[in-house]
Amino acid sequence: MVKWFSLGFWELVARVVLRNKVVMLLSIALITVLLTMQWKNVKFSFTEANLLPDDDPANIEYRDFIRKFGEEGNLIVIGTNGDSLFTPKVFAAWTKMMKTLSAQKEVDLVIDVNQLKTLSKNDSLQKFELREWTDGSRISDAAYLKQKKGELLTQLPFYQGLLFNPKTHTVRGAVYLNKKIVNTPIRKDFVLKILVPATKKFKQETGLEPHVSGMPYIRTMNTETIKSEIGFFILASLIVTSLLFYFFFRSFRATMVSVGIVIIGVMWSFGFLGLFGYEITVLTALVPALIIVIGIPNCIFLTNKYHQEYKIHGNKAKSLQRVTTKIGMATLMTNITTAIGFATFITSNNKLLIEFGNVTAVNIIALFFLSIIIIPIAYSYIPAPKERHISHLDRGSVKGFMDWILETVKHNRISVYVVAIGLLVISMLGMYQMRISGSLIEDMPKKTPFFRDITYFEKEYDGVMPVEILIDAKRPKGIMKLSVLSKMEEFEKEIAAVPGLSKPMSLVDVVKYAKQTYYNGNPQYFELPNSQEQSFILPYIKNAAQGRQNLMKSYVDSTGRYARITVFMRDDNGEHIPEIEAAIRREADQIFPKDHFDVHITGKSLVFQKGTGYLLDNLLSSLLFAFFLTALLVAFMFRSIKMIFVSLIPNMLPLLLTAGIMGFIGIPLKPSTILVFGIAFGLSVDDTIRFLAQYREELKRNNWRIRRSVYATFNDAGLSMFYTSIVLFFGFSVFMLSEFGGTVALGGLVSLTLLCGMLSNLMLLPSLVLTLNKGLANQQDFPQPSVAIGEGSDEEIDNLPGHKDLS
Template identity: 55%
Template sequence: MLKWLTTSFWDFIASRILRNRVVLLITLTLFTIFMAFQWKNMRFTYTEANLLPDHHEVNIQYNSFLEKFGEEGNLIVIGFKDSTFFTPKNIKLWENFIGEIKKDKAVELSLSIEDLRVLQKDTSEQSFKLVPFINNEKISESYLKEKEQEFFNNLPFYEGMLFNKESGAIRFAIYIDKKIVNTSARKDFVIKYLNDDRIEAFEKASGIDLKISGMPYIRTLNSQSIIDEIGLFVGAALLITSLLFFFFFRSFRATLISMLIVIIGVMWSFGTLGLLNYEITVLTAIIPPLIIVIGIPNCIFLINKYQQEIKKHGNKAKSLQRVISKVGNATLMTNLTTAAGFATFIITDSELLKEFGIVASLNILFLFFLCLIIIPIIYSYMPLPKEKHLAHLGKNYINSFVKWIENTIRKHPIAIYISAIALLVFGIIGIYQIKISGSIIEDMPKKAGFFQDIVFYEKEFDGVMPLEIMIDTKKPKRALKSATLKRINELQETIEEIPELSKPVSVVNLVKYAKQSFYNGNPEYYELPTKQEETFILSYIKNSTKKGNENMLKSYVDSTGQYARVTTFMRDIGTDKMKKIEDRLQEKINTLFPSEQYTVTMTGKAYVFEKGTHYLVKNLVLSLLFAIFLISLLMAYLFRSFKMIIISLLPNILPLIITAGVMGFFGIPIKPSTILVFSIAFGISVDDTIHFLAKYRQELKANNWKIKKSVFNTVKEAGISMFYTSVVLFFGFSVFTLSSFGGTVALGSLVAATLLFAMLANLILLPALLLTLEKTIANEQEFIEPKIDILAEDKEEEEENKNE
């Protein structure tokens, strides 16, 4: 029944497509217009990728921290290393540069030289007051020289925060309004005030080389780079695939038809993002060029089949009918396996990956329908291909390649297996050397100006990635108690001993600064108060907050006085180092803060991202296993033979192992971008296996189950299309190496390499396996009639084969 339905179904589909050409073209046009209107709903992401599900403990802790202290990634820093800053000319230029920025309503707080405030004791009010560090009325060369000495030597509270005492590097801070830091208003602010023209004008006038960083600035420029690269990828993918397509087919109309299809596919992919109201992220941004790269092989199979039919009998109507009815199943199956490779991301708990998987898999299926409808319809209106358009079917270089494959399989089977085993061992050894990376900035454009500025802050201020420690004292107002302050101070001393972390800041620093101010600013007194000093110094602090200086405490302690925070910044370090740092800090926390009195959690963007990476790796390993299982089920349904499932999986799993080995030996870490390689490559590479085995079974029937003849006939017939599609896929994915993002480059190059390995495995190892297992699959009982006859031949065609 299924057999009859399958054959009849595709004959029915073919007749419906060719009889309803105008209606279908109008429908596709209207749907394309509808999808184009959905573009208005597209929006670019303004937050970092959250790789953890909302219900994960790390996310819950991070959100709890944000509730107490607000968005922690709202700091923009502007710094430099220049001894000429403390001069009247440059101070004035700086005030003009920063003054306009501070007036914007997006700025919540600024910490700069002209508005820098220092604590001063007010004996009459028994409180501290904030007074300007620089008196603008006294500015002169000598005055600023004194202030420079005071800045570096008498303000230990700001050391590590505003200056590096050893190198003389300085940075000032702009705190963006937390309400707009994750919106488009942040982008508008950065582009308006920190654009290249404005920065260059200041640098030219002052001679000072500004270095700008901080999460809002990094995220804005990083997002802009993603947006810029979408156009680059789409254009490059169209160019390279069209050139390859024309080189293979030597036909402008075939090339233009293929380009039309993938351009519509790209429009639909953007429309899908808008329709589902998904954000454009670093992952979803690669879907449009992916559609181009994956769509072209569909066009190759269908157009190649049409031209083969024309060359065989010259009947256009019959050729178009057969393009749909004879290749429809194969194309559907290959698109389903490719879509399945992407769809496995949907089972992860990561919203980022779910959205990527949904949009990619949907649009791959859309591509199938586009190709199946547009190619036959357009060719039905065109004249028959000329002889020159069919010349590629007998190209010498293709025949030479196929003959080399045949000779290798026929004469060197042992060498094939030795090579396969050697590559397998290579891959397994390499797998044990793979490392996991959880860095936010690792994949950012290394040549971009803002990345070079990150390097400056890594060197001078030990990084820009915030790591937060939140301390719940379990009682209101306990955060300012002497016992708590001493514990926090000891924890900060441990943090200072770790070279990968910056000097920490907390309420302890403020209390130390208060004692220094109480003793008239003498830096020797920058330390925690003694028991005798605590009462009156802490009372000074409390009196100060009552007089409108609540900002002094609110950044470090919540409004109830129950929660305190310790903020440090982290260099871009490997996951292994980060884990050791976490373990060291956790050990110290467990020692200092008894669980019955305190609850201490580590959090912050850097910490959340690192945990998210590990979580993602585990999920994606499961998704890859699920992809293998899913495609195995599909193979079982298609071929109904356990032996054929094993034979079909081996040539596709081996390239994955080889690629993993290459990653290990060349130091390419497992991270959110590179872990995608395996599911994507596996889903695509299986397409070649399906085409090969489908044609192989067809040859078996035509040749009375003669294995050798069937294998070599299959290599000749299927080898050309497999070669064409693999070359297109290789160069298509290589387009991603044009990216400035390390992760995208790794994704493109690794998928391209894996697909190249897979083509060779499917053309060399797979036939060798079939020949070696000749005795065990040489009869019709072992290779059971499939549920779906992928490349079904009608009786007329069977007769043609017998007569040849």
């Protein structure tokens, strides 16, 4: 009764679709138009991915820091060789470039060697004043510039590490953007329309390559690279998968039908992004290409069944009807399992992954309906397949491969188990060598100029990734006390001794610079004032504020309660952040008593690394959730505990093998590689469902003879499993052409996992079926499923109540 209801439902679907072709096509066209209208809401993300939940303590501390000191990622640095810079021609071009930038409304402050402000003492007003360091009328004098270069390197220790490197003589300018525009499209316009042209003009005038970096610049150029790759991946995925489809079926018309389906799917994917209000991030940018890679296997499965049916009875109309009736439920179930693989990301409590999981799962289900509707309708309008179109069903090379697998399963199952156990042991050994990456830039495109500039500044200035330390004195103006400044100085010395960190910058440097200025700029006095000096130096400091150029406002809040210490870290130390944080925490606890001070360690680098750890912690729970949902689905379909184990084991081995390979070859766990396991499991389990569904039907047709049933399953479902796995393998391999390391790792690892999954489902799965079902003798040993997902025989379909053949 259950089977009749299920088959009857899908026969009804087939009749409705094929008898209302025009209405169905118009409905799809209308939905496409409505979703296309949502494209206007699609926007690119202008912020970095925050992988932590909003209520995580690290996120709360970071947002608290931002409220007190504003967006930390508003600095753009431009560097060049100092020996060349201090020559009249180059200095004039540099001055022109920096003045162009400082004149823009998007810029709050520019600090560079030409517009450099130095403190000077005004005894009559008892205050320090900011004065121009260079005389604009003398910058064409080579001797004067040489003199200023010497002063910079020897007499201005306050700017050491900020504007120059005394060892290599490299010099850089600092451009501080308005913090309100850092996370808006205005930032992109400034970078692309003002900054980039200005640096190009400098290069044309001088022949020197200016190096540009800083989070606003990096984020903008990274986003532009993502934009350029979206179109490339859509086109590359379409070409690769359509060529494979044509190679398998040798039909131009059938290939164009499949291409049309996935193109509509891509259009819908952008529409869903706009409808849900999701931004395009490094993850959601992959969705359109994923739709192509996942959609083509649907078309292969349905087309292959159509050709099998047509080969049997040569009736096109009957074949099209039987495609939907026989494998509609199986196709739906396999799409649901794929959607489950992506939907598990929803459990991560992370906005970035939740959006990716939502939109991908919705698009996969939409693809199923597009395929089940368009393929029968489109094939009804084109001529019946010819002999060359269905010759792939008997293709010698594929048939020989399948026969070899079957012989191995029938006669060498012990070998299959030994190999599987051996691979499992090797995988475990590799997993112990896996490491976690805390790098913010590891996945960025390494061949681009902006990435080379990142490494340039890392080499010259000990990193560009900020770590922020917030010191709370627990009382207004508490930070300005000399005893507190002394503690901060001691703390900074200990921080500087931590491997992987740059020289700290804080209010301490401002106060030291003030003392140096008080003693007429003598660099020997670049130190904190003593108790006798503070009484006549601190009034100068308190009166030193000059609007937006106040040197103190970046390091202490307006109440004088909170101070900020900024230290930069080389990105290759990302995986050592926990150790670095622990070292900083130890020193803080020793120097700042907890009853008088609170010390918080934060910054983008720290938040990103904790986010990676959070994803890793959730990986196991997400996979267990995927296993649980799949087990429920299999139990619902088969009502058999054995089938649950049979379905999960062949799909867990490829995941473990991939993890082991990552450990052996040094691919770290990071956001991009963590995604591999959920995606690959959702796609790989499709083959398992198809195989088991067909196997159940073959058991009844062959009077519960196991070996004959397995052989028949290979003749029918095995070919589709092989075709779809090959398409998925090459489809995901396209992502390895990306400039982003994360996308390359995602594509390569998913391809590898799916290839292992195909072999596991073709060899280990039937071996387990033969072993666990050894005692199977009749239908009572294999309970009636809750829903019929198998094909059903022609006789069962012909005997359905109300059956009417469209032929």
